[in-house]
Amino acid sequence: MSVLDDTTIDLLDDGRLDDLIEGAEFTRRQFLKGSGALVVGFSLVGSALAGSAKSATARVAAGPPNAALIDSWIAINADNTATVYMGKIEITGAPTGLLMIAAEELDLSIDQVDHAAWNTDVSPNQGTTAGSNSISNGGPQVRQAAAEARAVLLGLASTQLGVPVSQLTVTDGVVSVTGDASRKVTYGQLLGGKTFSAPNTGRAPLKPVSQYRLVGKRVQRKDTPGKVRGSHPYVHQLRLPGMLHGRVVRPRGQGPYSVVDKPLSVDVASIRKIKGARVLRKGDFVGVVAATEQDAIQAATQLKVKWSQSKTMPGSGNLWARFREVTTSDRYALNTGSIAKGLQEAAQTRESLYTVDYQAHASIGPSCGLANVQADHADVWGASQNIYTLRTNAAALLELPADRITVHFAEGAGCYGRNLQDDAALAAALMSQLAGKPVRVQLTRDQEHGWEFYGPATLVEIRGSVDRNGKISSYDYVSSQQPWVFNEATEYMAGRPLSLGGFGGADRENAGSQYAIANHRILGKSIPNDAGLPKVAYLRAPAAPQALFASEQMVDELAYAASMDPVAFRRLNIGEPRWAAVLEAAAKAARWESRKAASKLDSGRLRRGRGVAIGGFASTFVAIVAEIEVDTVTGKIRAKHVFAAQDCGLIINPNTIEQQMEGCVIQGVSRAIKEQVTFSRSRVTSLDWESYPILRYKEAPEITTVLVNRPDLRSSGSGEPTTAPVPAAIANAFFDATGKRIRTMPMTPARVRAVLKA
Amino acid sequence: MATNLRIRVNGRVHQVAASPNTPLLYVLRNELRLNGPRFGCGLAQCGSCSVLLNGKEVRACITPVAAVGTGAVTTLEGLPALWRGKTRTTSKTGDELHPVQQAWIDEQVPQCGYCQNGMMIKATELLTKVKRPTEDQIKSHMNTHLCRCGTYPRITKAIKRAAATMAKGA
Numbered sequence: 001m002s003v004l005d006d007t008t009i010d011l012l013d014d015g016r017l018d019d020l021i022e023g024a025e026f027t028r029r030q031f032l033k034g035s036g037a038l039v040v041g042f043s044l045v046g047s048a049l050a051g052s053a054k055s056a057t058a059r060v061a062a063g064p065p066n067a068a069l070i071d072s073w074i075a076i077n078a079d080n081t082a083t084v085y086m087g088k089i090e091i092t093g094a095p096t097g098l099l100m101i102a103a104e105e106l107d108l109s110i111d112q113v114d115h116a117a118w119n120t121d122v123s124p125n126q127g128t129t130a131g132s133n134s135i136s137n138g139g140p141q142v143r144q145a146a147a148e149a150r151a152v153l154l155g156l157a158s159t160q161l162g163v164p165v166s167q168l169t170v171t172d173g174v175v176s177v178t179g180d181a182s183r184k185v186t187y188g189q190l191l192g193g194k195t196f197s198a199p200n201t202g203r204a205p206l207k208p209v210s211q212y213r214l215v216g217k218r219v220q221r222k223d224t225p226g227k228v229r230g231s232h233p234y235v236h237q238l239r240l241p242g243m244l245h246g247r248v249v250r251p252r253g254q255g256p257y258s259v260v261d262k263p264l265s266v267d268v269a270s271i272r273k274i275k276g277a278r279v280l281r282k283g284d285f286v287g288v289v290a291a292t293e294q295d296a297i298q299a300a301t302q303l304k305v306k307w308s309q310s311k312t313m314p315g316s317g318n319l320w321a322r323f324r325e326v327t328t329s330d331r332y333a334l335n336t337g338s339i340a341k342g343l344q345e346a347a348q349t350r351e352s353l354y355t356v357d358y359q360a361h362a363s364i365g366p367s368c369g370l371a372n373v374q375a376d377h378a379d380v381w382g383a384s385q386n387i388y389t390l391r392t393n394a395a396a397l398l399e400l401p402a403d404r405i406t407v408h409f410a411e412g413a414g415c416y417g418r419n420l421q422d423d424a425a426l427a428a429a430l431m432s433q434l435a436g437k438p439v440r441v442q443l444t445r446d447q448e449h450g451w452e453f454y455g456p457a458t459l460v461e462i463r464g465s466v467d468r469n470g471k472i473s474s475y476d477y478v479s480s481q482q483p484w485v486f487n488e489a490t491e492y493m494a495g496r497p498l499s500l501g502g503f504g505g506a507d508r509e510n511a512g513s514q515y516a517i518a519n520h521r522i523l524g525k526s527i528p529n530d531a532g533l534p535k536v537a538y539l540r541a542p543a544a545p546q547a548l549f550a551s552e553q554m555v556d557e558l559a560y561a562a563s564m565d566p567v568a569f570r571r572l573n574i575g576e577p578r579w580a581a582v583l584e585a586a587a588k589a590a591r592w593e594s595r596k597a598a599s600k601l602d603s604g605r606l607r608r609g610r611g612v613a614i615g616g617f618a619s620t621f622v623a624i625v626a627e628i629e630v631d632t633v634t635g636k637i638r639a640k641h642v643f644a645a646q647d648c649g650l651i652i653n654p655n656t657i658e659q660q661m662e663g664c665v666i667q668g669v670s671r672a673i674k675e676q677v678t679f680s681r682s683r684v685t686s687l688d689w690e691s692y693p694i695l696r697y698k699e700a701p702e703i704t705t706v707l708v709n710r711p712d713l714r715s716s717g718s719g720e721p722t723t724a725p726v727p728a729a730i731a732n733a734f735f736d737a738t739g740k741r742i743r744t745m746p747m748t749p750a751r752v753r754a755v756l757k758a
Numbered sequence: 759m760a761t762n763l764r765i766r767v768n769g770r771v772h773q774v775a776a777s778p779n780t781p782l783l784y785v786l787r788n789e790l791r792l793n794g795p796r797f798g799c800g801l802a803q804c805g806s807c808s809v810l811l812n813g814k815e816v817r818a819c820i821t822p823v824a825a826v827g828t829g830a831v832t833t834l835e836g837l838p839a840l841w842r843g844k845t846r847t848t849s850k851t852g853d854e855l856h857p858v859q860q861a862w863i864d865e866q867v868p869q870c871g872y873c874q875n876g877m878m879i880k881a882t883e884l885l886t887k888v889k890r891p892t893e894d895q896i897k898s899h900m901n902t903h904l905c906r907c908g909t910y911p912r913i914t915k916a917i918k919r920a921a922a923t924m925a926k927g928a
Contacts, residue, residue, distance in 0.1 A: 092869055092870075092907075221866060221868075224862075224863050224867075224871075227871030227874060228859045228862045228863055228871075228874070229855070229859065230792070230793055230835050232871060236793075236796060236797070237793035292784075292788065293784050294776060294777070363872075363906060364804060364806060364870070364872050364905065364906040365796055365797065365806060365872040365873075411870070412870075412872075413870050413873075445799040445801060655866055659866060659869055659912075660869075662909075663908035664908070665908065666908025666910065667906070667908050670908075688799060688801055688803060689801075690803065694904060695908075696901055697897055697900045697903065697905075697913075698897045698901045700910040702911070703911055
């Protein structure tokens, strides 16, 4: 419900606060008077804990605020700074980029802008912070709002200084008469602490990219100092007055999705000795609360619960047999030309099958949430990627109207997609409601590893062919995977319905689509979510690393069949020039020497190789060259040096883009050689860092990043894409090093040894 | 349950309310409100919870508070004072950071930042023992700590930078 409508604004303009308070549309009547303006709807606890907003401006009781008003986005403070309200939350540095965009349009320095705390009372709804879309989708919205704000400010300055807007210059929020710097006024003087009370017209002129002075510069992230000092307000360190500590009680490791675990018996007496500890239940949901965290942990550990046990999972070793057994629904993502015709033109044909196991987000800190649920209002804190969706889900779970719930974002450990951040927040909300007190819930390590939504396991079969001229003449790609689901265990264990999801489609962008192929088919086979398998959702560059592990190996196999150098073969077959540009950039950085793969094999125990792959995500183009070493005795692959070239359109902040690319490379290497979710016939069994190892410090490769700037093109995503081609590049390097293909990911030592022996 | 337990953290002695077998981490976070050390695994596998005990890195998630004894605990929040003590400088603003922390900002190390507490603690332990560590020494020393965001290469750069600053005694 958005109540900041025209009537409300009129009332605000007229200063008729009493009329507002009487207004039936307000569900929360807590008004805090600011400096000459009005703040509505902050809870005191909320603003004190999560809030750093120093501005006071008109805000609604229950958001999202009306995006068609400047005040919903920008506030000018008396000290000549600006507060930006954004719906995109902090995951990998994008808010700093959004602040740069706002500061650029407003002609402020980066030190003069900060963002408001995130919550559903004040944050514009910019949709989910996912798909690397903060800058690509969120950026233009913030840019436009800032431009609108600037136009209003210049209008005010024009009146005050008595010259037309065209004769005004702005530097760091100081508006002066062009040619007479002594006649000036600051934004803070013009509008500090007051509202714009003006529409976000969508028509205010935007600064031309050619005049940018801040965007494109290397700017330090705003969140770094707090993270280095230990003062950054992670959700994990928020505390509510009078709160209890809670823990969720579940079996160790999820079973098959769609079979809800049932507590057959709960022995409340088993925790009787722990003073103040209580068991909370709703449906099949079981939790414990206690006054201290240690007591909550003890209660969760000692509580005797007998759980139902399904034995319908295939076990990790039989996963692909299960994929083959089940009835899939099939859908073409692309079907162009004629595969038969392409095969007729072929000089060489190759056919291969590739598999990628389930992989985990595996956040380094388990998810955490807090809630204070009262009869008529609830506050919920979590690291959600979408506070508005979380509010809707909390409303259904708590059976409260959504406009009586305020969801606050507070940063968690890196999620890289759909981890259990919403699950923890919902568990806190449910337990607070059941306990009648504020509750803080932190998941355990085995819950975070064992109950999350994994990156989908994927089985890909490709038949490809190449003609006499080295052109790919046909490419027939078939992938099988489950569709994503978003139901949290807290929800369905508490009796909320569980969805089997939509369609588990093929990754159209990364299934040979980087190349101009006349005869091209991409078929997705959707594996049903009630087939005894764990639940899946988006994991960094969703579906792309899996698709590319197959598709870019097949391209390499075709290059080899055509006796061509892998870079030269790609150059010949690429259609879109942006692919060619990143390919050349990565090859140049790596001093790529043109030769056929596996044409220079080492003879000793350690074999070196280099491989290339191109692929992308979120309209961003990436090329990777990986240099590796294979220990033929242990089977260990060592990534020595990874070169990454990325084109994400106009570059906003090279500092964060390089950070993101490095993170993507490391995570890509980790997924390529180490990460596999394992499960028995009953449950997931990879529940900690021993059973689910990730890349360690010593194993990190040297990384060279190359940023391909496109000032003429709209910015696209950067937080995920570079992950995508990394495993494929390593697999191709493995072939170059050993002359053998490895078509199973992760490429663990045992699998490497098996391939080398075969 | 109040106990007679006292621990020395960041130069001050604190009375502890928790039972003696409570892991140090929960005492630091919930009683002393020191949020630098963080829960990561509870299994001493990742290092997010690390603190210095008499200059040696330990995992607060598995260290019972009673085991601290009379030892000196230093958390992330105590690093600036630790450095001032070493250089015998007085703080002008109370805002100066340990060279390791400053290097973390200068090299823009943190992404999500959750594990960086342990990384900075572990790096401080190293630089106390080895003034100018080689790249191999850094990698071996830091290998016991996990980062999911992939900041390892930047940490190596930051440790070298911090070592240079500390050598100057700045």
